[in-house]
Amino acid sequence: MKFMQLKIPTLGLLLLTATLSATPALAATVTYNLRADLGSITMPDATVVPVWGFADDTAGANSGTVTVPGPQLKAAPGDTLVINLSNRLTVPVSIIIPGQRLIPTPTSAGGRVMSFANEVAAGATSALTFTPLKAGTFLYESGTNHASQLPMGLYGPLVVGPGVTGQAYPPTATNAGTTYDREEVLLFSDILARFDKTLNKYVTYNSDMVAGSNPNIANYSTLYYLINGKSFPDTLTPGVSAPPGQRTLLRILNASGHNYMPEISGTYYDAAATPQPHAFSTQVIAEDGNLYRFAKPGVAMVLPAGKTLDAMLDLSGAGSQGYYAVYDRRLGLTNASKFPGGMLTFVASWGPTENCSPFKGDVNGDGRVDLIDVILTLRLVLSGGYNANADVAPVSLSGLPCGNGAAGGALTIADALLLLQKAIGLNSY
Amino acid sequence: MNNSKMLWRLLLVALLVVASPICKAHAMINGLTGTSFNFTAKSGHITAGDGASLLFWGFADTSPTGSGVVQYPGPTLILREGDTVTVTLSNQLAEPVSLLFPGMTMISSTAPVFNGGSKAKLSSLAPEALPNGTQTYTFKATKPGTYYYESGSNQPIQLRMGLFGGIVVRPATYKALPLPNVVPYGLNAFADPPANTTRHPQVRTNYNDSTGIGGVAYNPSNAGDLTTAYDREYLVIASEMDPDFQKWMEFGGTYDLSKWRSNYWFFNGRNAPDTMDMPNSAVLPTQPYNTMPLAHPGERVLIRLVNMGQEFHPFHHHGNHSRVIAVDGNLLSSNPAASGADLAWLAFTETLIPGKTMDTIFTWTGANLGWDIYSDSPRVRPYEYMADHGKTYQPNILPAQPQTTPPVPTPALKLPPQAVPVILPTIEQIIAGANYSGSPYLGMSAPLTPGEGGFNPLNGYFYMFHSHAELEITNNNTFPGGMLTMMGIVPWPDPALGPLDNLDPATDMYMP
Numbered sequence: 026m027k028f029m030q031l032k033i034p035t036l037g038l039l040l041l042t043a044t045l046s047a048t049p050a051l052a053a054t055v056t057y058n059l060r061a062d063l064g065s066i067t068m069p070d071a072t073v074v075p076v077w078g079f080a081d082d083t084a085g086a087n088s089g090t091v092t093v094p095g096p097q098l099k100a101a102p103g104d105t106l107v108i109n110l111s112n113r114l115t116v117p118v119s120i121i122i123p124g125q126r127l128i129p130t131p132t133s134a135g136g137r138v139m140s141f142a143n144e145v146a147a148g149a150t151s152a153l154t155f156t157p158l159k160a161g162t163f164l165y166e167s168g169t170n171h172a173s174q175l176p177m178g179l180y181g182p183l184v185v186g187p188g189v190t191g192q193a194y195p196p197t198a199t200n201a202g203t204t205y206d207r208e209e210v211l212l213f214s215d216i217l218a219r220f221d222k223t224l225n226k227y228v229t230y231n232s233d234m235v236a237g238s239n240p241n242i243a244n245y246s247t248l249y250y251l252i253n254g255k256s257f258p259d260t261l262t263p264g265v266s267a268p269p270g271q272r273t274l275l276r277i278l279n280a281s282g283h284n285y286m287p288e289i290s291g292t293y294y295d296a297a298a299t300p301q302p303h304a305f306s307t308q309v310i311a312e313d314g315n316l317y318r319f320a321k322p323g324v325a326m327v328l329p330a331g332k333t334l335d336a337m338l339d340l341s342g343a344g345s346q347g348y349y350a351v352y353d354r355r356l357g358l359t360n361a362s363k364f365p366g367g368m369l370t371f372v373a374s375w376g377p378t379e380n381c382s383p384f385k386g387d388v389n390g391d392g393r394v395d396l397i398d399v400i401l402t403l404r405l406v407l408s409g410g411y412n413a414n415a416d417v418a419p420v421s422l423s424g425l426p427c428g429n430g431a432a433g434g435a436l437t438i439a440d441a442l443l444l445l446q447k448a449i450g451l452n453s454y
Numbered sequence: 455m456n457n458s459k460m461l462w463r464l465l466l467v468a469l470l471v472v473a474s475p476i477c478k479a480h481a482m483i484n485g486l487t488g489t490s491f492n493f494t495a496k497s498g499h500i501t502a503g504d505g506a507s508l509l510f511w512g513f514a515d516t517s518p519t520g521s522g523v524v525q526y527p528g529p530t531l532i533l534r535e536g537d538t539v540t541v542t543l544s545n546q547l548a549e550p551v552s553l554l555f556p557g558m559t560m561i562s563s564t565a566p567v568f569n570g571g572s573k574a575k576l577s578s579l580a581p582e583a584l585p586n587g588t589q590t591y592t593f594k595a596t597k598p599g600t601y602y603y604e605s606g607s608n609q610p611i612q613l614r615m616g617l618f619g620g621i622v623v624r625p626a627t628y629k630a631l632p633l634p635n636v637v638p639y640g641l642n643a644f645a646d647p648p649a650n651t652t653r654h655p656q657v658r659t660n661y662n663d664s665t666g667i668g669g670v671a672y673n674p675s676n677a678g679d680l681t682t683a684y685d686r687e688y689l690v691i692a693s694e695m696d697p698d699f700q701k702w703m704e705f706g707g708t709y710d711l712s713k714w715r716s717n718y719w720f721f722n723g724r725n726a727p728d729t730m731d732m733p734n735s736a737v738l739p740t741q742p743y744n745t746m747p748l749a750h751p752g753e754r755v756l757i758r759l760v761n762m763g764q765e766f767h768p769f770h771h772h773g774n775h776s777r778v779i780a781v782d783g784n785l786l787s788s789n790p791a792a793s794g795a796d797l798a799w800l801a802f803t804e805t806l807i808p809g810k811t812m813d814t815i816f817t818w819t820g821a822n823l824g825w826d827i828y829s830d831s832p833r834v835r836p837y838e839y840m841a842d843h844g845k846t847y848q849p850n851i852l853p854a855q856p857q858t859t860p861p862v863p864t865p866a867l868k869l870p871p872q873a874v875p876v877i878l879p880t881i882e883q884i885i886a887g888a889n890y891s892g893s894p895y896l897g898m899s900a901p902l903t904p905g906e907g908g909f910n911p912l913n914g915y916f917y918m919f920h921s922h923a924e925l926e927i928t929n930n931n932t933f934p935g936g937m938l939t940m941m942g943i944v945p946w947p948d949p950a951l952g953p954l955d956n957l958d959p960a961t962d963m964y965m966p
């Protein structure tokens with residue numbers, strides 16, 4: 026996706042940054058046109074969930090599609106962020122970004138606060154300005170009737186960075202590892218539902234909201250657990266990538282009303298002549314856009330509702346490929362109570378010219394590896410043909426079907442044998 | 455329902471009176487040592503604190519020397535840094551089971567299992583043992599610390615059913631002590647960071663000094679680093695169950711997993727009052743581990759905390775604060791090569807976090823209780839001059855808190871009358887257990903009055919060691935229960951009555 030980013034150097038910010046050597050030299054104004062609107066997302070079990078979400082209207086009014094989470098907003102530290110929010114919902118909405126400065130105009134009705142921030146009436150458009158942006162990972166979300174509009178889907182990630190030379194934050198003597206090669210956003214959220222005994226099925230909070238029944242949120246519990254708006258196995262497409270030899274910054278956010286525990290750990294082999302295995306986990310370097318004084322290592326990360334974490338997945342010492350599970354240790358691993366599902370995905374760790382996917386071997390593309398794939402591969406072996414999807418041997422040190430890669434030449438009997446083992450369930454790769 | 459509840463209550467009272475077990479409480483980490491283990495995943499039943507029988511899935515130690523009995527939680531593995539460990543898993547459940555060892559360096563394959571190569575058919579996050587099949591896992595215990603293993607298959611069901619266990623990795627420098635008890639004089643545990651003070655000449659300090667002997671949770675970062683030294687250790691594994699879920703797994707019917715709500719809370723697989731029963735108790739065959747922390751005043755007690763549930767639990771202990779020295783097997787150090795646990799923090803309630811571990815060091819000194827628990831004997835005593843007691847000779851014992859029943863001291867009173875002025879319980883107080891002392895005054899231990907009836911056999915001061923979410927100290931809505939046990943502070947024996955080496959093997963405590 027591309028978003029309109031109008032970079033207009035601001036004289037005042039330029040002067041400000043001239044005195045702060047750690048911030049980038051050019052402070053700009055970054056503008057996004059977001060539309061709050063009705064949409065829907067589809068769960069892996071084909072359940073369609075109506076949502077209120079944000080769409081990117083860069084290409085013109087009503088041009089974008091509503092997504093949950095909303096489009097990723099990107100800016101540099103010190104920038105000014107302008108969001109032109111047009112509201113196509115039937116209720117007022119607003120946007121707040123906890124941790125970023127907005128001059129708020131809260132709205133009350135009958136002495137009750139209805140909105141934490143500058144409300145945009147149904148059908149209206151107005152500009153919301155956040156300045157100057159602080160480096161880090163942030164949630165943008167509706168500040169209006171929060172308890173209802175967040176579960177409906179009105180949230181998204183804001184990434185402010187990198188600063189100079191690929192740093193998530195200016196490093197400190199005691200937390201020096203803020204430089205990253207690449208980044209991945211993992212936004213956790215959920216879909217609430219109640220079980221309707223009359224209909225004998227789950228009804229989502231969103232459906233009840235859209236039907237106008239003014240539901241009491243206390244009567245709903247979590248039915249779908251999402252990472253970037255998807256439940257497993259949809260989380261694998263496109264999935265998370267962290268190549269060996271690189272430092273990947275995981276920008277982790279929780280837009281739900283519940284606390285989750287992403288757990289990521291694994292073992293890689295180094296690049297020594299005799300490769301040695303090393304256990305790894307993540308280093309949480311910052312919380313809510315605030316760099317820790319010391320990074321916190323650990324296999325599971327505490328991700329309370331509304332918070333953000335920056336976790337470094339340092340595979341710079343890795344010489345082996347890997348496929349590492351990311352799962353919620355609080356067991357949000359179901360889709361409508363069925364495993365596997367939910368907040369579960371894998372970090373694919375291999376180079377740009379490699380493919381070590383455990384789903385390789387499905388030569389005819391029918392969604393599984395079976396004897397037909399073995400036969401197709403055998404034919405290719407005999408004819409000297411090649412199919413990257415059948416190039417599974419040799420298996421990597423970490424047990425993945427990396428094969429010989431693009432430069433590896435023709436398939437061999439080893440590929441067919443490995444596929445045969447896989448097809449009859451002897452080998453998981 | 456009402457009748458059975460009443461019955462449970464009566465049973466509970468009976469248990470407390472009859473089976474009150476602390477006099478023989480075993481005080482150490484029970485588990486398996488070695489480098490090669492055989493586990494079998496199977497189902498069994500546990501007995502909840504109120505007598506309810508609940509289905510669970512667990513691991514049994516099916517090595518040639520193992521009990522073969524499935525247990526909740528699974529066998530604790532007590533390993534040594536640098537060991538290469540093999541766990542062979544056999545599966546007698548009707549669905550695949552696998553093992554994850556977060557924090558361990560895996561040598562065997564870690565490839566997840568997708569049935570038929572289909573994304574939607576993820577079976578396990580690691581190589582699995584099929585029903586009636588086996589799978590072997592090999593890993594290296596690279597770093598000292600507290601860890602866990604858990605199933606990587608069908609986790610929403612299998613982790614709720616109990617397929618997990620604890621792992622303790624002792625540092626390479628650890629050696630079994632010639633004596634399990636040491637008197638760690640000389641370490642001022644209450645300075646921040648902990649500092650060495652002059653060692654007391656009488657002390658048998660033999661951990662983690664320049665000879666590198668025994669009793670340290672993590673490898674010392676430098677010769678003087680005593681920040682992870684300890685005298686005795688305990689492991690506390692927290693977990694939860696929703697009885698409706700367990701019943702649904704056993705008997706079927708309707709159940710909505712999205713409505714899962716815990717109503718039993720466990721320490722080491724037991725609810726109170728069973729937490730205080732003996733390990734390997736005959737009446738709890740599938741729940742072999744107890745939670746019965748005992749310590750002498752001034753000892754450094756390493757409490758290894760693991761949360762294998764899915765909820766956060768505020769674990770609270772009374773007495774002094776604990777020092778949290780490590781999280782997930784990572785020493786809280788600004789510079790692990792040199793600093794020791796200098797990022798440690800003090801707390802009296804530690805947040806037990808799902809999937810995380812914590813190592814804390816606790817020392818009971820009776821600080822600020824208003825009197826000197828170490829007595830004012832002219833003889834040199836353990837911790838008489840503890841830093842938090844002002845290092846000042848106190849001839850007069852100060853008044854105690856009003857809710858306790860302190861001894862009434864007089865300056866003329868000398869030993870032995872000053873030793874353990876236990877106030878014997880009245881019959882209605884016996885419900886609190888045989889270890890009622892009625893007085894937090896410890897002094898020195900000495901024989902009790904003839905005919906006292908066997909109460910308070912350790913002469914100790916017992917207080918709650920529990921979840922501070924009060925809901926969690928119930929068994930299915932009935933107090934007391936759940937994540938609750940007692941910690942016993944057992945006085946040092948009076949050296950005048952004999953040498954300080956009369957170690958009771960049952961309690962691991964020094965006895966008079």
Ligand SMILES: [Cu+2]
Pocket residue numbers: 770772918920
């Ligand atoms: Cu308490």
